[in-house]
Amino acid sequence: MKLNAILVEDEANSREILRNYLAKYCPDVNLLGEASTIKEGLTLIESHTLDLVFLDVEMPFGNAFDLLEQVPNRSFETVFVTAYNNYAMDALNNHAAYYLMKPISIDELIKAVDYVKEIRQKENALEDQILKPKLKNVEGKITIPQQDGFQVLEVTSILYCKADDNYTEIYLADKKIVVSKTLKYFEGILSDYSFARIHKSYVVNVNEVVKYVKGKGGSVIISSGKELLVSASKKKDLLAYFE
Numbered sequence: 533m534k535l536n537a538i539l540v541e542d543e544a545n546s547r548e549i550l551r552n553y554l555a556k557y558c559p560d561v562n563l564l565g566e567a568s569t570i571k572e573g574l575t576l577i578e579s580h581t582l583d584l585v586f587l588d589v590e591m592p593f594g595n596a597f598d599l600l601e602q603v604p605n606r607s608f609e610t611v612f613v614t615a616y617n618n619y620a621m622d623a624l625n626n627h628a629a630y631y632l633m634k635p636i637s638i639d640e641l642i643k644a645v646d647y648v649k650e651i652r653q654k655e656n657a658l659e660d661q662i663l664k665p666k667l668k669n670v671e672g673k674i675t676i677p678q679q680d681g682f683q684v685l686e687v688t689s690i691l692y693c694k695a696d697d698n699y700t701e702i703y704l705a706d707k708k709i710v711v712s713k714t715l716k717y718f719e720g721i722l723s724d725y726s727f728a729r730i731h732k733s734y735v736v737n738v739n740e741v742v743k744y745v746k747g748k749g750g751s752v753i754i755s756s757g758k759e760l761l762v763s764a765s766k767k768k769d770l771l772a773y774f775e
Contacts, residue, residue: 533653535645537584539566540573540599541613542591550586550613550636557638558645570599582608584629584648589614607746609648609764629764647768654771655746672725676702676711683709687725691754692736693718705756728770730762738773 537554541547547566554561564580567573570591577585585608589596596612609629617633629651630644672687685702694701695715702709702718711718719729726738736752743753750762752770762770 533649533656534560534562535583535649535652536580537561537563537586538573538576538580538582539563539586540568540570540576540591540596541566541586541588542568543588544568546588546613546634550641553636553638553641554645557642560649561645570594573599574602577603577606577608583652584609584611584645586611586613588612589616609651611644611648629767651764651767651771654768655744658744658771658774674721676709677713685709687722688737688739690722690727690737691740691756691758692734692760693722693727695733703756703758726773728766728773730760730766730770732763734760736760738770744771 539547539550541550547568551563551566554563561584564582565576567576568591570593573585573587587596587599587610589612596610600606600610611630611632612628613632613634613636615634629648630640632640632644673684674687675682675684685704689704691703691705693715694703696710698712698714700711700713700715700718702711715733715735719727719735722735727735728738729735730752736754740754740756741752742755745751745753745759750764750767750770751759752762753759
């Protein structure tokens with residue numbers, strides 16, 4: 533599968549290095565253009581249907597995040613390239629598929645491209661298909677601690693769980709339950725069932741997913757109509773639940 537890509541980087545030498553690395557080590561990347569400014573990058577994005585954008589974080593008159601804010605409904609994956617390691621959290625919040633440090637490691641570049649390629653191939657394979665989750669255990673019960681004891685919940689009744697600091701909000705079809713346990717705790721106890729961690733804030737019942745939406749990192753719509761964000765770093769894991 534070929535990935536249509538562009539490169540947005542203000543330093544000519546850095547563009548040349550990445551261009552040469554892609555040509556030599558990543559033959560599946562079809563580089564459609566290069567830009568040295570945010571304005572030029574935006575023009576390229578609007579002119580092409582893209583799978584992947586290599587994006588330098590620091591540029592004159594702005595940065596990568598300024599550019600991405602101007603493309604709210606993007607369907608491409610983003611690989612950030614930077615000499616500074618203090619942008620990692622911003623990269624995650626902007627749904628970067630990968631975060632490359634300069635000087636670029638060839639091995640890391642290949643991993644980044646392979647990661648995006650796997651996501652794209654799975655998305656394409658699932659289009660226009662009747663989705664069948666690859667389930668482990670479907671039925672089961674968990675106990676939810678409460679002040680006067682505990683409540684027993686059928687696992688299948690849970691739509692999704694949402695993090696709220698050290699608490700977790702459990703959403704059922706007709707109500708919300710707040711529990712003094714972290715989302716990581718519920719990620720663990722629900723791991724044997726059809727639940728996927730799709731974001732730092734969400735664990736979702738895969739059986740309740742009715743639509744997958746490509747976007748910044750993507751999102752899912754569940755049976756209740758609620759749309760939940762999917763982090764780019766979690767997208768591959770989510771898609772692996774379907775066949």
